[in-house]
Amino acid sequence: MGSPLIRLRGITREYPSGEGVLRVLKDIDLDIAQGEFVAVMGASGSGKSTLMNILGCLDRPSSGSYLLDGREVAQRDPGELAALRRETFGFIFQRYHLLSEMTALGNVEVPAIYRGLPREARRARARDLLDRLGLGDRLGHRPGQLSGGQQQRVSIARALVNDARVILADEPTGALDSRSGDEVLAILERLNAEGRTVIIVTHDPKVAARARRVVEIADGRIIADRRSDAPAEPARLAALPPARATAPVLGRLAEALRMAVLAMRAHKLRSFLTMLGIIIGIASVVSVVALGEGSRQRVLQNIAGLGTNTLQIYPGRDFGDMRSGRVTTLVTADGAALARQPHVASVSP
Ligand code: ADP
């Protein structure tokens, strides 16, 4: 056999805490082959979600090696990592993480938009997936109008829209009643039977019992790794048509705009606060400029009022010269002489 799908060696994850560090994962070694159904089990706070985030390339280990398809994840560039998160992995969360402003169909379409799948193709695929998950009559419903189990099925459809090979489910039944939880598990089993690798995090032994392999984790270490039977033959996946990277630029722009508006509507308070910041910024710049311009005009007006262009000539040496009354050299003829100067507009003696 070649290299497994996933190979972790000596993975650690540390968070800074106070002066020291908090070691959440300690020296994790784990191999997962294509087509396995693995349950990661452990108490709350044992590091399960941290491990899942590293597996899904949502987080990076502090040290250790993570080979995916035989290639080191740490050496891939950000674009490759984004493509992995978008196309290789499908994420399912305990709290669904659906966009409340969008319909079920819209939510399922989102990853395909980022992948650049043409509108018609992704709509058809999203509809088909929701149909297969028993939500064919709920396409136009928003998450708030769906039950928890239905919302989780929408999020499973979203995880599948880009034909993910690996499904990562973090406590997918944690917020569900036991019947909806059973439905979700049955769907995951079906996906596994189709040949997808399914990794599910749970603290519920009944849920873990459905998996063919249980990895137990306690305090950041793997303490047990049991298999209930041999891994099934990896089946072939029904591949999606490759995304047309050459979707028309204008179409992509319109799509980006649509996503931007949706994101703003989904985060109303944040958008309002951002706008408020911009408004305050622009208002203060405008008022400072207006204040400056206004006072400049005012000063100019005052100076003009004093008469910068009017000269008054008195006899004597300076203003208030006591002897000026006795000076008689300034005569009416001087006025006429001044009036003859080219730069003098008028003279009044
Ligand atoms: P589980 O999913 O098994 O309940 P987690 O992987 O979420 O546990 O968390 C494991 C431990 O790591 C917890 O003690 C948690 O407080 C800590 N932890 C998780 N994320 C962070 C973080 N971003 N910063 C600091 N500590 C964290």
Ligand code: MG
């Ligand atoms: Mg968790």
